[in-house]
Amino acid sequence: MIDDEILAGIEAVLMISDSTVSANELATALGLDEDTVTDAIAELKADYDGRDGSRQRGFELRLVAGGFRIFSRGDYHEIVKDFLTSGQSAKLSQAALETLAVIAYRQPISRPRIAAIRGVSVDGVIRTLLLRGLIVEAGKEATTSALLYTTTHQFLDALGMNSIDDLPEIAPYLPEDSDVAELGADNSEVLATADDEMSDLDDEMSRVDD
Structure with missing residues (x-):
């Protein structure tokens, strides 16, 4: 399990970014190593997708062009x-x-x-x-x-x-x-x-x- 502070920090960066953010950029911003960031991203994605009993969110975390970004979930495009x-x-x-x-x-x-x-x-x-x-x-x-x-x-x-x-x-x-x-x-x-x-x-x- 990744520390909640780390998860929240990554979320904060991704929420304000208008472009994709690489694992290296996240690691630099939070003073972490890339392996920790990669594990944290996987945990956030699983949480957003509703795995392990959590509620599926209306947004999702995607890997796009070598970086990560939060998007509204495709299922709700029409809404x-x-x-x-x-x-x-x-x-x-x-x-x-x-x-x-x-x-x-x-x-x-x-x-x-x-x-x-x-x-x-x-x-x-x-x-x-x-x-x-x-x-x-x-x-x-x-x-x-x-x-x-x-x-x-x-x-x-x-x-x-x-x-x-x-x-x-x-x-x-x-x-x-x-x-x-x-x-x-x-x-x-x-x-x-x-x-x-x-x-x-x-x-x-x-x-x-x-």
């Missing part, structure tokens, strides 16, 4: 999809609208670059936009292999546009790709100079909800 696309989630949040704007102006763009521009994690809103059919995966970034995202025809239809060229002129207020790598969590004010222009864009984007 999650319905929640994200109807009822209280029918309208896009401000965070989703801002993320959609960044993708529209900087496409194709990867999730890490979007997060760097916005200064916050965008993992959840990316999933929402994908489920709403407003963005789509479009290959991988050559240098990092990170997934790239672009807007869809549904996005254009929702805004009543023929092409991305019809978007308002705001792109100059977004940082260039060469600058994005230098942005961190303290740089969320990058878009502050475009407040007036963003408010106009938000008016346009809000039509997606209608």
